[in-house]
Amino acid sequence: MLLGDITFQTPSKPIVAVDTSLYNLSTEEAAFFKAQTGIDDDEDLKKHILEVQAKAYEVAPYPCIHNFIFLRLNLSRISVYEHILKLGRERPDALLLDIGCCFGIDARKAAADGFPAKNIIASDILNEFLQLSHELFKTTPAAYPGCFLPGDVFDPAFLSIAAPSDDVSPLPAIDLSLLKSLNPLHGRISAINAISFFHLFNEEKQLHVAKALAGLLSAQPGSVICGYQVGNPEKGMVNTSIAGSIHQLFVHSPNTWTSLWDGEVFEKGSVKVETELVEAAIREVQYFMMKWSVVRL
Template identity: 80%
Template sequence: MRLVICFWPSVPTVDTSLYNLSPAQAAFFKTQTGIDNDEDLKKHILEVQAKAYKVAPYPCIHGFGFLQLNLSKFPVYEHILQLGRERPNAVLLDIGCCFGVDARKAAADGFPAKNIVASDVVNEFLQLSHELFKTTPASYPGCLLPGDAFDPEFLSIVAPSDDISPAPAIDLSSLKSLNPLHGRISAINAIAFFHLFNEEKQLHVARALAGLLSAQPGSVICGFDTGALEKGIVTANLSGVEYQTFSHSPETWLSLWDGEVFEKGTVKVETELVEIPVFDTRHLMMRWSVTRL
């Protein structure tokens, strides 16, 4: 799994030599796009990447991190797919989704696409999602919803729901914001999202996402962010560019969710620190999930 940090202090030029699909990625994108030839697929992806990099030159675009099938590698992924199969009207939110690749993968693996919301602050990414996957709003039933998670008109903070009754069906295609989904979402994918923000904003977005999560046992939020043995600012070098992120430790991440965001004892928080290669260095990352009990 690769690191996806979506900002640069300065902007490097595109390096197409970084393009390298794994067998699983190649099989997925060939099936989704209908492009069977490796070189034709590469040409198609590079064309979409070039358009995205002009809009927002993020490291996840530069290093092709947007092509990663991240969520499907998580231990909690099968549980999320099970929610989609077995829980009536279960909704999956892919927040900070970029092109919504995790959302598309979940749909391909059986989570009902009509019950998936992929959201990003960069609307052009959502438009390019259709270009990448060769779909249209008419042909793909998933909801691609642009919006700013810090805009209360789009996502306000409410107390976590305590209503465990089944949620009624909702037409996601009519959504203009995430607020109608308070207390209704069964699973939230927030991979490479929290580490974009400072400590104060991480708490804000944690409370905002908690208000969306269903109170039904098994509802889950998961993510993968820069981690640390002790919380604080982490400085690292990415492709010759120095950047800083605020990173929680497993202990502070647990206490944030279990006791500050949610009432203590009402969620199970699981964390795992892992070292991953990023270009020519290694970075400490934290894989995590928060599950309602």
């Protein structure tokens, strides 16, 4: 089967069963989900999360759902997170986009930490994930102030490629509840979170998405795009294995990722790119993850 451009290579068993033994929450994550859901008991919280995870895995069996990586508070662990929260506090009408958000957990965390929820857009190609976000967090579309926007980033009717804006003049506020696509937000977004997103696609599509997101970013200095994805010391195809299911994906190195943003997507020298390659493991499987940020100067 195919999820994005990730190919699963086990014809006899293309989708591995959910392994509930992989469930774990750090102290910080447990406190966050308890505060957000109102479920104080650890076992009750686990039961609730497992129920939502099972539904999500039927929708799309992504490795991050199988391995409970979707529960990680990844955005808050990237070095520019406090900068993003500061933009939300201090920049008038600052907007935060959580793209490929799955359940929008990073968007919910940012809102809990002070970025105005009414100025946060969480977007995923699968509307079922956005609906499951409400089930996971025990909210309703009518009561939750954030914007959930389903759509395909490769559909130009939803997100067309526009040149990065160089206009730093203030723009009038926009009513996010009226959005049908991301296109009205060209040049408006202060911060874009793209965690566990780029590595879903091949090299050509990663460049396409980078250009599309760059067109959304505000020209104001300090506007930022950041992410956390599978990486490697050398760019190319890598194989990872999850419970016997092998999948291949294209990944960038820190050097090629930096040159893509600084010189290909944005004009050379107009952005500051930071990358950090860290070793990770799921049981016996070793791989690299890359934290990164692109800040307009």
